[in-house]
Structures are given as structure tokens and as C-alpha cells.
Amino acid sequence: MTPEQQTAIEAAVLRRLLKHLDERNDVQNIDLMNLAGFCRNCLAKWTVTAAADEGVTLDYEQARERIYGMPYNDWKALHQKEASAEQLAVFNARAKE
Template sequence: MADATHALTDDARTRVEAAAFRRLLAHLNEARPDVQNIDLMVLAGFCRNCLADWYRDAAAAEGAPLDKDAAREAVYGMPFAQWKAMHQKDATPEQLAAFEAAQRAHPPG
């Protein structure tokens, strides 16, 4: 099977990637705000805050630097403190243990 991304122009691929990113954010923040960042880190090695860091890095690469709070608001769809108050729970001992084990198995890098 041919690589479908080759059928897209660069502009179309960028639009498709942007739409997929927006859908990911909507899924994480609207459909599944119950999924905690620590659980995402354990299972996938990234979380909403990582997405915000990557967003900030991409903006800086385009000459439009953002601060941490602005990048997080772009990812969370609201100020981080507001999202945190509405959705974030304290990590359980089990979550913390799973996070530590995941970090040992797959160190950030």
C-alpha cells in the first residue's frame, strides 16, 4: 500500500495534522478529562503538559514564542489552574508507584 501522506500537499498535510491535534486535545479535555496526566505519563510517556511544552517549542520555532501559561491554556482550552481545579485529582500511591516504575523502564530523553 502506498504511503497516503505522499498524496497530500505540504499545506494539506499540515491542515490534516492540525485537525488531528485539535481532535486529540478535544478528546483529552472534553471527552476524557477524567484521565489524569499521571496515567497518561505511565501509559504513553507524555501528558497534556508535555503537549503544551511541544506546542511552545513549535511556536518558538515559528518565531512566535509563548510562555508556559499561554501554551498550557492553548492545550487545556482554559487556564491551567482552572482545569486543574475542575479535573485534577491527587495522585494515589498506586499511580505514583506506576509512574516511578515507568520512569525507570523508559527514562525521559
Template sequence: MDKQQQTELEAAAFRRLVKHLDGRKDVQNIDLMILAGFCRNCLSKWYKAAADEQNVDISYEDACEQVYGMPYAEWKANHQQKATPEQLAAFDKIKKPE
């Protein structure tokens, strides 16, 4: 596999991940953080960092829109639920292991 093929495969995998997450709006970012240690916001930050490394001018808000498929504020208003006490406790536990 050459470098171009590798890049194209990585890009396709990223697009598939974003599409998968888009189909699972019921899965909250806090759930992803608890289970996997990353969330949609992390992907947005990584996207922005990659753009910065390539000297591509993109705002964090635009990076979020690439991941969320809409402005983050809109996604938050339509899909983000208030974290439950159980979710907050689980998140606290992964941040501060016993």
C-alpha cells in the same frame, strides 16, 4: 498530498486529540504518562516549542490554555486529583525500570 494539505491534516489531528482529551477530564495526566509516556503538559511544551521554532511569541501558560481549554491553574483546581499510591508506584516504575 502537498505540504499545505499535510500541515492542515496534522493541525486537524492535533485539534481532535485536544478535544478528545477535553472530553476525558477523568483521565489524569499521571495516567497518560504511565500508559503513553506523555500528557497534556507535554503537549503544551511541544506547542510552545513549535511556536518558538516559528518565532511566534507565546508563553507556556498560553500554550497550556490551548491544550487544556482554560488556564492550567483552573483546570488543576477543577479536574486534577491527588495521585494515588498505586499511580505513583507505577509512574516510579516507568521512570526507573527494573
């Protein structure tokens, strides 16, 4: 595999992940954090870091819009639910680890 092929494959995988997350907007960020240790916001932060590594200026809100497919506040209003006590307990327990 050439470096160009690897980059193309990795880009395709990210696009597929984002499409999957768009299709599963019922899955809350806290669920992702509790189960996988990352969420959509983490992906946005990683995008900002990767852009900076390439000498590209991309702020966090721009990156979140790319990850969420819309402005974050719009996504939040449409899809985000209040975290349950159980979700918060798991999240807080993991944060102490």
C-alpha cells in the same frame, strides 16, 4: 498530498486530540504519562517549542491554556485528583528506566 494539505490534516488531528482530552477530563495526566509517556503538559511544552521554531513567542502558561482550554489552575481545581500510591509507583518506576 501537498505540504499544505499535510499541515491542515495534522492541525485537524491535534484539534481532535484536544477535543477528545477535553471530553475525557477524567483521564488524569499521570494516567497518560504511565500509559503513553506524555500528558497534557507535554503537549504544552511541545507547543512552546513548535512556536519558537516558527519564530513565535509563546510562554508555557499560554500554551497550557491552549491545551487545557482554560487556565491550568482552573482545570486543576475542576478535574485533577490526587494521584494514588499505585499511580505514583508506576510513574516512579518508569522514571528510573
